Amino acid sequence: MNQPRIHPAAAVDPAAELADGVEIGPFCVVEAGVKLGAGVRLEAHAQVLAGTTIGEGTVVGRAAILGGPPQDLSFDLATPSGVTIGAGNTLREHVTIHRATRPGGTTILGDRNYLMAGAHVGHDTVIGDHNIIANNVLFGGHVTVGNRVVIGGGSVFHQFIRVGDYCVTQGLSGFSKDLAPCLMGTRINRIAGLNIIGLRRAGFDAAARGEIKAVFDLVWRDGKNLPQALESARERTWGPEAGRLLAFLEAPSKKGICLQLGRD
Secondary structure, X not given: OOOOEEOOOOEXXXXXXXXOOOEEOOOOEEOOOOEEOOOOEEOOOOEEOOOEEEOOOOEEOOOOEEEEOOOOOOOOOOOOOEEEEOOOOEEOOOOEEEOOOOOOOEEEEOOOOEEOOOOEEOOOOEEOOOOEEOOOOEEOOOOEEXXXXXXXXXXXXXXXXXXXXXOEEOOOOEEOOEEXXXXXXXXXXXXXXXXXXXXXXXXXXXXXXXXXXXXXXXXXXXXXXXXXHHHHHOOOOOOHHHHHHHHHHHOOOOOOEOOEEOOO
């Protein structure tokens, strides 16, 4: 058995649950009710607050704060909520992830994500797996992010929007509408094109990429509005990859879909 290693300058509540191989560096804070999986490592000054669960092998960088209260002026600090972080994540310096606003709610980060320095995940946000989130990215509350997404540094995402699988965004871009799967986002709610390189790296074959491009042309290039484009799409049968893109478009959030094309 590999007992947890706790630096003598760390403050760890006896009611925290620490699995085998946990390492806690100097001046860390771990509150009661925290659960740290096997091999989790907290670097100096990291804080993991009540209601936070971290999966095995995750590394929490210096001065990161996980499980802090939401930045919501109406939030009651007595509300029981938490943060759940999966396995194999890397959270670099000063990353912040806030707990949910609703009683029993959870802010969720999946598995094997890489969050660079200063990234912020707001309350009630749900992030999938294998995402790369660059420095100083801001996710407002209630954002949903898919899988294998690459977010450029300093990008900002408004509350209550969705970011689909296999997206990539330009640094310093901003979004207040849904960003559909497989797209390149740029500037403010703009679409620069398809993330073809990302799709190739993810193993999409030529046929799947061709169908996704056909949907892209139908929605973003043919001059139709979204309902008209979706009506046209229903006239043919699509493979699973293009079908997932269409399903995303068929169920927009209240914020709508990013439809404006162009870099200028």
